[in-house]
Amino acid sequence: VANNFGLLKNPYKKDLPNRIWTETFPLYRNVQKCIKCMRCVQYCEKIQTLGVWGMSGSGSRTTVDVTYNRRIKDSDCSLCGQCITHCPVGALRERDDTREVLDALRDPDKITVVQIAPAVRAAWGETHGLPREMATVRRLTAILRSMGFDYVFDTAFSADLTIMEESTEFLKRLKNGELKDLPMFTSCCPGWMRFVKSQYPQLVPQISTAKSPMQMFGAITKTYFAEKMGIDPEKICSVAIMPCIAKKAEKDGHVFDRNRKHGMQDVDIVLTTREMDRLMRMQNINVFSLPEAEFDSPLGIGSGAGVIFGATGGVMEAALRTAYHTVVGENAPADAFRSIRGQEGWREAEFDLNGTTIRCAVASGLGNARKLIQAVLTHKVHYDFVEIMACPGGCVGGGGQPIPFEQNEL
Ligand code: SF4
Secondary structure (H helix, E strand, O other), rough: OEOOOOOOOOOOOOOOOOOOOOHHHOOOOOOOOOOEEEEEEHHHHHHOOOOOOOOOOOOOOOOOOOOOOOOOHHOOOOOOOHHHHHOOOOOEEEEEOHHHHHHHHOOOOOEEEEEEEEHHHOOHHHHHHOOOOOOOOOHHHHHHHHHHHOOOEEHHHHHHHHHHHHHHHHHHHHHHOOOOOOEEEEOOOHHHHHHHHHOOOOHHHHHOOOHHHHHHHHHHHHHHHHHHHHOOOHHHHEEEEEEEOOHHHHHHOOOOEEEEOOOOOOOEEEEEHHHHHHHHHHHHOOOOOOOOOOOOOOOOOOOOHHHHOOOOOHHHHHHHHHHHHHOOOOOOOOOOOOHHHOOEEEEEEEEEEEEEEEEEEEEEHHHHHHHHHHHHOOOOOOOOOEEEEEEOOOHHHOOOOOOOOHOOOO
């Protein structure tokens, strides 16, 4: 395997001294494949993050030019992974963690628990050529079980928990007058988290304190679930299938690094949708032949609010619905928050919550997020609650999703 320095190295020899960053950082570039077309830099600078990525300035020529071209891991890369999906020659890719999963599945002492993020169900069948009617989340559940996972669960379960936490926190901050100057921001997108911490650290106190659904799920798996099932949590290997590169870094984040009760990581391995598809091919799974199956219990249930987390505006709609129910005592009408949904990069809407006007905004793509934040900080706009997703369209357009064929045409 060629690494970023053009050397040949066995990625599976983990004990080699001085491991280079390309084997540990979630995103890397293979210089032997790169044709220096600069499409990744253009996308990062002009559409996504307006030049926070390490390759800005001199493009993908080297990895160590300290004047213009920092190594990716030393830059302010948000890890949204959009450069991967726009590279025409496949020179950029995520760190491959499929070997870790195969090791865990083979280990008789491990209990493997896998969670499936909402956006994965919308895209996993694309690379297998499955028609939409066949590419269901139930069929994916059956496939993962046939691979050997002991329990297959739905991240929508913990998305519901996130939304209950986040909407309660929003109502509390609103009541306490904490949102008079600056809004509360959502916290579930790790690409957005990396961006705001590096670019606008003064806004960190405005971010919701709720963990992301993936991290909540991991924490619950190794505490509540382990206790209910009588499983030693140290034996659990918690795997997350995500549409996202930044989740690979989020699971190692210092604020999440230990499951407090047991001194373990909440989530052990994160695979992107693409890696999961590769795993299916490695194991020669015939995705057309398996019948559908249900999620396991008790962490396999989730509401529609959890599922819409996968698309831009979904977190905001779910939070507002929960807040409405908390304040008014009944469910909001079906179309009550329709105006906050859509595909525009920056949308805003006002809602009446029992006599209080709530000003909301939703942005997807970090270039749009930057414009929105600049407008907030210069007092051109004022919001109470803001949802930001790093990837255009939200997680369904995530950097770990299957790459549409037409984007790879030169
Ligand atoms: Fe990951 Fe979704 Fe955020 Fe993209 S929008 S960085 S896929 S959490």
